[in-house]
Amino acid sequence: MKKELNHKSISHVSGREIAIYSCGSPGSPIFYLNTFEEEGDRVYQTLRNMKCPDFTLVAISGLDWHHDMTPWEMPAVSEGATPCTGGADEYLRFLTEEMLPRVEEEVQKPIVWRGLAGYSLAGLFAVYAACRTSCFSRIASISGSLWFPGFGEYVSARGLDDHLTHAYLSLGDRECRTGNPYMKTVRERTGEMASLCSRSGIDTVFQLNPGNHFRNMTRRTAAGIAWCLSAPNR
Numbered sequence: 027m028k029k030e031l032n033h034k035s036i037s038h039v040s041g042r043e044i045a046i047y048s049c050g051s052p053g054s055p056i057f058y059l060n061t062f063e064e065e066g067d068r069v070y071q072t073l074r075n076m077k078c079p080d081f082t083l084v085a086i087s088g089l090d091w092h093h094d095m096t097p098w099e100m101p102a103v104s105e106g107a108t109p110c111t112g113g114a115d116e117y118l119r120f121l122t123e124e125m126l127p128r129v130e131e132e133v134q135k136p137i138v139w140r141g142l143a144g145y146s147l148a149g150l151f152a153v154y155a156a157c158r159t160s161c162f163s164r165i166a167s168i169s170g171s172l173w174f175p176g177f178g179e180y181v182s183a184r185g186l187d188d189h190l191t192h193a194y195l196s197l198g199d200r201e202c203r204t205g206n207p208y209m210k211t212v213r214e215r216t217g218e219m220a221s222l223c224s225r226s227g228i229d230t231v232f233q234l235n236p237g238n239h240f241r242n243m244t245r246r247t248a249a250g251i252a253w254c255l256s257a258p259n260r
Contacts, residue, residue, distance in 0.1 A: 035132065039125060047083040052134040054080040057141040057251055058121070060095065060148040061087045065244060072248035078255045082133050086125070095147035097154050100175060103208050114154055122161050139163045141254050145247050146239070147171045153219065156190045157181055164192040164257070166250030169201065169239055172219050173212040181219065186226050191260045193223040194250040196233040198241055229257060
């Protein structure tokens with residue numbers, strides 16, 4: 027069942043909510059954003075206020091966060107945390123083979139390129155997807171969980187897809203100030219990922235923002251997408 031709300035349409039597929047914010051202009055890019063909660067409205071409005079070039083935003087919520095966004099199993103990293111169960115491949119198939127065709131039936135053609143963005147574990151997923159599929163040419167990993175054990179080594183060994191042309195990586199400058207042995211490596215790991223992207227010929231930005239993991243999440247997410255939207259084609 028679908029309801030229309032001005033520029034926005036909402037549908038549900040396999041228990042996930044898909045909000046499409048369509049610009050209605052042909053020849054525009056489309057950006058997919060995996061969200062922990064329903065942040066799509068806030069991110070879209072922030073991007074509109076930034077006067078970005080025309081684009082369509084697709085915000086996906088209702089995710090099984092620690093399953094859909096994680097590439098392999100990992101025990102809880104701290105007391106009370108949720109273990110990761112490694113369902114990223116399953117979710118990526120759903121995203122690229124089921125969701126993309128349905129969504130893109132509704133938007134103006136042609137679509138000039140696709141982007142993928144996410145915060146925290148969804149930022150990890152954005153980079154993982156760039157290793158596994160050619161669907162996305164631009165990614166934004168905002169405060170991405172690139173500390174995930176073995177992830178940097180995986181990307182180094184597998185390589186990023188040749189279709190990836192732009193990568194935006196950002197982090198709060200206090201995120202590494204933690205006693206957690208995994209998470210305290212996040213700044214080092216994110217810097218290593220930015221260097222790997224650059225060496226691979228990808229137009230890359232690594233942005234440090236003031237604050238910890240939870241500060242200005244909407245604004246940080248919008249900044250990553252905005253950079254991708256404004257970066258020149260290659």
